Amino acid sequence: MYLLEVRDLTKHFGGIRAIEEVRFRVKEGSIMSIIGPNGAGKTTLFNCLTGITRPTKGAISFFDREITRLGRDSIVKLGVARTFQNIRLFKEMTVIENVMVSQHCRTQSGFLSAIIRSSSFRNEEKTIREKALEYLELVGLEAYSDTIAGSLPYGSQKRLEIARAIATEPRLILLDEPTAGMNPQETGEMMGLIKKLQELGKTIILIEHDMKVVMGISENIVVLDHGVKIAEGTPSEIKSNSMVIEAYLGKEH
Amino acid sequence: MKKAPIHRFADSPIHRFTHSPIFIALWLALLFLPFKGLEAAGVLFIVLFAAVSLLRVFKNYAGKIKGLLSSLKKFISGRIRIKLPESKTRSIALTLLMSVVVMALPFYGHDYLIDIAVLSGIYIILAQGLNIVVGFTGLLNLGFVAFYAIGAYSYALLNTKLGIGFWASLPLSVMLVTLSGFILAIPALRLKGDYLAIVTLGFGEIVRLVLNNWDSFTKGPNGIGGIEPPHIFGMQISRLGQFYYFIIIFVLLAVFIIRRVAASRIGRAWIAIREDEIASSSIGINTTAYKLYSFAFGAFWAGLAGVLFAAKMQFVSPESFTFMESVLILCMVILGGLGSIPGVILGAIILVMLPEMLREVQLYRMLALGSGLVMLMIFRPQGLMGGKGVSFRS
Ligand SMILES: Nc1ncnc2c1ncn2[C@@H]1O[C@H](COP(=O)(O)OP(=O)(O)OP(=O)(O)O)[C@@H](O)[C@H]1O
Ligand SMILES: [Mg+2]
Numbered sequence: 001m002y003l004l005e006v007r008d009l010t011k012h013f014g015g016i017r018a019i020e021e022v023r024f025r026v027k028e029g030s031i032m033s034i035i036g037p038n039g040a041g042k043t044t045l046f047n048c049l050t051g052i053t054r055p056t057k058g059a060i061s062f063f064d065r066e067i068t069r070l071g072r073d074s075i076v077k078l079g080v081a082r083t084f085q086n087i088r089l090f091k092e093m094t095v096i097e098n099v100m101v102s103q104h105c106r107t108q109s110g111f112l113s114a115i116i117r118s119s120s121f122r123n124e125e126k127t128i129r130e131k132a133l134e135y136l137e138l139v140g141l142e143a144y145s146d147t148i149a150g151s152l153p154y155g156s157q158k159r160l161e162i163a164r165a166i167a168t169e170p171r172l173i174l175l176d177e178p179t180a181g182m183n184p185q186e187t188g189e190m191m192g193l194i195k196k197l198q199e200l201g202k203t204i205i206l207i208e209h210d211m212k213v214v215m216g217i218s219e220n221i222v223v224l225d226h227g228v229k230i231a232e233g234t235p236s237e238i239k240s241n242s243m244v245i246e247a248y249l250g251k252e253h
Numbered sequence: 254m255k256k257a258p259i260h261r262f263a264d265s266p267i268h269r270f271t272h273s274p275i276f277i278a279l280w281l282a283l284l285f286l287p288f289k290g291l292e293a294a295g296v297l298f299i300v301l302f303a304a305v306s307l308l309r310v311f312k313n314y315a316g317k318i319k320g321l322l323s324s325l326k327k328f329i330s331g332r333i334r335i336k337l338p339e340s341k342t343r344s345i346a347l348t349l350l351m352s353v354v355v356m357a358l359p360f361y362g363h364d365y366l367i368d369i370a371v372l373s374g375i376y377i378i379l380a381q382g383l384n385i386v387v388g389f390t391g392l393l394n395l396g397f398v399a400f401y402a403i404g405a406y407s408y409a410l411l412n413t414k415l416g417i418g419f420w421a422s423l424p425l426s427v428m429l430v431t432l433s434g435f436i437l438a439i440p441a442l443r444l445k446g447d448y449l450a451i452v453t454l455g456f457g458e459i460v461r462l463v464l465n466n467w468d469s470f471t472k473g474p475n476g477i478g479g480i481e482p483p484h485i486f487g488m489q490i491s492r493l494g495q496f497y498y499f500i501i502i503f504v505l506l507a508v509f510i511i512r513r514v515a516a517s518r519i520g521r522a523w524i525a526i527r528e529d530e531i532a533s534s535s536i537g538i539n540t541t542a543y544k545l546y547s548f549a550f551g552a553f554w555a556g557l558a559g560v561l562f563a564a565k566m567q568f569v570s571p572e573s574f575t576f577m578e579s580v581l582i583l584c585m586v587i588l589g590g591l592g593s594i595p596g597v598i599l600g601a602i603i604l605v606m607l608p609e610m611l612r613e614v615q616l617y618r619m620l621a622l623g624s625g626l627v628m629l630m631i632f633r634p635q636g637l638m639g640g641k642g643v644s645f646r647s
């Protein structure tokens with residue numbers, strides 16, 4: 001069963017061909033990596049998948065539903081969550097508030113029940129808080145629940161972004177460079193966290209530059225170069241693909 | 254430690270000149286010259302020059318002064334050893350004291366003071382409304398006074414033209430204002446930042462101009478008089494003391510309701526939008542809808558304040574709803590602290606009281622007020638009670 005299907009996805013910014021006719025499919029419960037040199041169009045692909053930019057051409061279906069032209073919030077509601085390459089936390093809110101607000105699309109109290117504090121409102125608030133703590137525990141931030149998010153160290157901010165994504169109760173999680181700027185120990189912990197997410201039944205696509213991470217946890221890899229998909233396969237297939245070595249790994253060897 | 258200059262010409266002679274006290278004072282004095290004449294401009298120049306120089310010196314020594322104050326505090330508390338009660342009992346005692354002072358005001362205050370207090374109450378409701386839009390949701394609205402005006406005129410017209418009483422007009426007027434909040438929000442929310450500010454500013458001016466020029470309906474600049482004050486159980490609320498308590502009820506209601514909404518998922522969504530709009534839509538918040546709610550909910554309170562204003566004055570005219578009024582309300586919110594409910598109450602009270610207290614020194618009143626605000630922004634940019642993470646928690 002394929003959870004996500006991307007067909008001929010194309011995105012042009014004026015003259016820049018950020019993505020060109022990219023197609024791939026993602027199996028439910030798998031971990032897929034997207035790799036490629038800087039400017040290859042990886043983040044743009046995520047932006048198309050989450051409704052932040054509208055593709056020029058092509059179609060995206062999620063769970064057999066066309067989501068290409070849906071609004072961002074509807075896409076999240078269907079079960080696609082993401083993190084950002086440049087962290088985008090709600091900096092002035094506390095850590096737990098960041099995770100609480102992320103349950104927005106799974107809750108429904110309105111003005112009236114908030115004003116009269118109806119029992120359904122109080123129950124919902126209680127559940128929101130409990131779940132938030134649970135998600136924080138998952139990423140190892142439960143001790144910082146009342147810290148202002150903006151004052152967390154960099155690595156913790158990245159993990160908080162993941163907690164926020166999980167709080168939307170997604171089926172598919174898109175992680176944009178989750179280990180960027182981390183030391184080897186933090187990277188190892190992040191890999192553990194990603195695997196834990198998979199165990200929880202989530203499907204994961206990650207953009208990653210660290211080859212140890214990519215080769216270590218992904219089942220399938222898509223390689224982009226100048227917006228074009230130049231290869232796709234298992235880690236061992238990608239390692240021996242001459243085009244990939246030339247376009248991407250070649251630079252490092 | 255010194256911050257790196259943001260501007261690479263920061264150390265150029267031109268920069269140094271344009272930022273020198275003498276230049277700033279001269280420039281402002283010249284701006285005043287056509288309005289106030291040579292003499293006033295001269296006085297202004299001297300006062301400004303002294304003020305700016307002092308401010309510079311003060312800013313340079315701000316750290317030392319703070320250090321001095323804290324060591325003084327340590328010294329005093331070391332000597333005197335007053336046992337301050339636990340912070341919780343202290344805050345309860347403080348609240349109790351404050352409520353007694355507020356509730357007993359008509360018994361010890363003279364009419365002038367009560368009048369100002371009533372006005373403060375109306376402005377508290379207004380500023381709380383704007384705080385929802387600017388403080389929580391981060392949308393700059395420079396035409397907020399339009400909603401205040403629509404509220405006031407709705408009651409004035411319903412009452413004088415159709416003879417509808419206060420209690421029936423109140424929901425009608427407030428509903429109308431909320432609706433106008435939606436109507437403004439729908440086109441305005443496509444815009445961001447400065448553009449939104451300009452559109453709302455335009456909206457404020459349009460409303461005022463319509464009220465001013467539609468003579469046959471609004472009586473234009475002459476305004477509408479003879480508006481009925483509210484009745485409760487057949488008793489007319491027209492004496493100042495009565496109106497004071499009447500207003501207090503509405504202020505409490507506003508604070509109570511806004512607090513609860515702010516501490517719900519709705520309030521959290523607003524703050525998330527203020528913090529990062531893309532991120533908030535990427536966690537599933539329908540940002541357009543929530544900005545719309547914010548505008549309409551803010552407008553709701555402005556409408557209520559407008560109805561109360563019309564009922565209190567028994568007279569409305571376009572003069573009360575100028576752009577300066579929008580700026581004043583915005584200043585209350587910024588002074589108190591964006592997103593802080595108690596802060597905004599304080600901001601509203603201060604900015605209503607202060608000009609009254611400075612009435613003696615007419616000419617320099619606005620100047621003092623302005624320099625006060627400038628000082629505040631230099632030394633406490635988050636406002637009196639904002640900061641520590643502006644987000645709201647119950
Ligand atoms: N909003 C935009 N407007 C114009 N051009 C854009 C926009 N977003 C991305 N681009 C361009 O599209 C191309 C792909 O950018 P993208 O950010 O997707 O690359 P990436 O693969 O994520 O790179 P990196 O590894 O550096 O994160 C780049 O040439 C970039 O300049
Ligand atoms: Mg990128």
